[in-house]
Amino acid sequence: MSEQTGIRRTLETIGVALLAIFLGLLASSIFVIIAGSNPVDAYQRLFCEGFGAKGCQTFGDLLIQTVVDEDTGESQAVFSLFYGEGGHKLALILERATPLILTALSATVAFKAGMFSIGMDGQFVLGALAAAFLGYWLPNQIYAIAGITDPELAPEGLKTIMHILMPAACLGAAMIVGAFYSWIAGFLKVKLNINVLISTIILNAIAVQFVGYMVNYPLRSDMNNIARTARIDDTAWLIPFNRGLFANADIEWFSGSRLGVGFIIAVIAAILVWYFLYRTTKGYEQRMVNGSPLFARFSGIPSSRAMLRAMLISGALSGIAGAIEVIGVERRIVDGFAGAGSGFDGVLVAILARESIFGILFVAPFFAGLEQGAINFQFGNLPRQLGNIIIAFIILFNSMEYFLRNRIAAIWRKRHVLSSPAAPAPTEASS
Structure with a gap:
């Protein structure tokens, strides 16, 4: 592929994304007008609440905003994402993007092997449940064995070791649970040829109901009005940046957010998934099973094994996402788990990113910002549902990639033909 062709394809990709956003805003303006609002005001509110200060x-104001210092009264221009009350808008976006990155990676790994799995929600909540249970139960068992009645009086050496082992144990348990639950759908496909889409929808429903039962009954911590599990031990907590790594740093935008090590884990996971898919033999096999099934068959690639491997990795990633939501953000599971839904949103992020591993790292924060903007709609004069409608139209037009790309390519070719000199007419001698 020539450099010129590569540049043209990059420009096409950017053009498709921008055109999809524009068309999504244009189409949703009909509903905004029906709701009695000004479309421009609604869009500005959506993006300001999601990304602005x-x-x-x-x-x-999304990029540069003029602010007045309360002490000196002087005005200054600031970069909006790093300013504002609490100054934590970007941190909040990355906090919400963390589970989206992991579940989008989960979906991408499955899709690359030709397994259209949307079981990320079920794997997510089961991974969260495993982490919530282990994060509370295991430290208490260790304290009991050590004869410690008050965790506050535990030796510092023991606490240090547990601060390392407990999060690792919770993440490991969530990986195993998520991988096994995803493997079930893969097994049903490989052995019984049951459609993965159907089986994962059913498995999602079973997992959500099972977690709801466990939170309301066996693992319920108290009998107050809110059904919830016990709070995980401090040693199992992935401490946020503003209380750990940057506790003494003067970085205002970390304040008020729960962004922490989970985001770093998500980025590392993206790098590892990319390396596996594009730099290893097993990853090549998985891509061939989907991209060139006939070639894979005649090359002796074990398709069934590649599919099952993809489902195991996919489930493990979703399980990690659920664990991070518990040990890094919520510290327990409440009935109607707030993180539920991240699995399906991750599928949308994977589709919007065109199943690009590094594209997910950019699309997930953008999607998280839009969601944040839609949530904050309800604090103004606009209903939250209106924000969700706008997001839905943007996703809809982004999913029309091939149509939009073909239209852009057709316009490109037409302009190229019109701008190129006409071919000389054949002469009498040449004929």
Whole structure:
């Protein structure tokens, strides 16, 4: 592929994304008008609430905003994402993007092997349940064996070791549970030829109901009005940056957020998944099973094994996402788990990123910002549902990639033909 062709394809990809966003906003404006609102005001509110700082009113404020120092009264231009009350908008976006990155990677690994699995929600909540149980139960068992009645009085050496082992144990348990639950759908496909889409939908429903039962009955911590599990021990907690790594640093935008090591884990997972898919033989086999099944068959690639491997890795990633939501953010599971739904959102992120591993790292924060903007719609004069409608239209037009790309390519070719000199007419001698 020539450098010019590569540049053209990159420009096409950017053009498709921007065109899809524009068309999504244009189509959703009909519903905004029906709701009695100004489309421009609604869009500015969506993006300002999702990505802007305190006081953001217009699209221009999303990047550079003029603020007044309360002490000196002087005005200064600041980069909006790092400013605002609490200054944590970017940190909040990355916090919400963390489970989306992992579940999008989960979906991508499955899709690359030709397994259209949407079972990330079930694997996510089961991974969360495993982490919530182990994060509370295992430390208490260790304290009991050591004869410690009050965790606060535990030796510092023991606490240090547990701070390393407990999160690792929770993540490991969530990986195993998520991988096994995903493997079930893969086994049903390989051995019984049961459609993966159907089986994962059913498995999602079973997992969500099972977790709801466990939270309401066997693992319920108290009998108050809210059904919830016990709070995980401090040693199992993935401490946020603002209380750990950057506790003494003057970085204002970390304050108020729970962004922490989980985000680093998600980025490392993306790098490892990319390396596996594009730099290892097993990853090549998985891509061939989907991209060139006939070639894979005649090359002796074990398709069934590749599919099952993909489902195991996919489930493990979703399980990790659920564990991070518990040990890094919520510290327990509440009935109607707030993180539930991250699995399906991860599928959308994977589709929007065109199953690009590194594309997910950019699309997930963008999607998280839009979700945050839609949630904050309800604090103004606009209903939250309107924000969700706008997001849905943006996703819809992004999914029309091939149609939009073909239209852009057709326009490109037409302009190229019109701008190129006409071919000389054949002469009498040449004929």
